[in-house]
Amino acid sequence: MRVRQIDNVLDLFEIYARERSPLTLTALSQALGIPKSSTFNIIETLVSRGFLYETKPRGGYYPTQRLLALARATMDGDPLTARIHGQLQALAAATGETTVLSAREQNDVVYVDVVESTAPIRYFAKVGERRPIHMTSSGKAILISYGPSERAGILQGLRYFPDQQLTKDEGQLAAELDASIVRGWCEDIAESTPDVMGLGVPVETGGRRFGLAVAGPVYRMQNNREALVAHLRAAASLIGGI
Structure with a gap:
């Protein structure tokens, strides 16, 4: 059975791979097709874990290098x-x-x-x-x-x-x-x-x-x-x- 919350997180990173630019809470909510409250929870979790950062106040969020580092380490093994x-x-x-x-x-x-x-x-x-x-x-x-x-x-x-x-x-x-x-x-x-x-x-x-x-x-x-x-x-x- 697919877990929707995990789907949302993976969809978020695929959106960034496609758009290649910082995205606001509103833009991410629209792209994911889920409420702002749910999107905010995802963003806050990823920010706290170091996977996203706010580029400037109200300027949108963008992935950090942490995901790339984890991917490289994983592929090396x-x-x-x-x-x-x-x-x-x-x-x-x-x-x-x-x-x-x-x-x-x-x-x-x-x-x-x-x-x-x-x-x-x-x-x-x-x-x-x-x-x-x-x-x-x-x-x-x-x-x-x-x-x-x-x-x-x-x-x-x-x-x-x-x-x-x-x-x-x-x-x-x-x-x-x-x-x-x-x-x-x-x-x-x-x-x-x-x-x-x-x-x-x-x-x-x-x-x-x-x-x-x-x-x-x-x-x-x-x-x-x-x-x-x-x-x-x-x-x-x-x-x-x-």
Whole structure:
């Protein structure tokens, strides 16, 4: 069960990441969609813990460096990221596209590591983003790592969207995954993000299933599948051996 108070705090920091400027109590209350009294309690708690400060009297609040310091310290102790982040960086450099490592979270995937492309036109992704597992190439890559019966059980519990190109229903998705197993890689074409294409392969490391993908503009990727998949397979082999 989700805890609304925690959702509000996380939403607050995401608002700051988007706005990148001090925000007043009124502005934060409106952005969060909660009463001023509740917003005030959140602000006062975060100020007392050193996560927010008032930039000037009635000038608004802004995050301190404390959250960044905690995040850096936490990531320094992440054994998965420490082991394989360099491989994601190398894959992004080799392909010129954004590289994503995803893990399954029920019927979604969560991006556990991301290295963005340096190209001016690119797929923007953030660690922690969630997508429906059957609408991303990395999610589909995780699905094909399961055996037939287990995969069929997962597919039965998914929510399908009739307007999607390749995943209108369970039968179409099953057929697509069967074809992906034969060729050894998965793809999505503008299924979760308009004009973006993704190519993904499964990878196992540390006893867990992951989906490794590269994603970028459709116009740049659709005629470059062979080279991109070769880089993906090489990276997955290296990560699986770590």
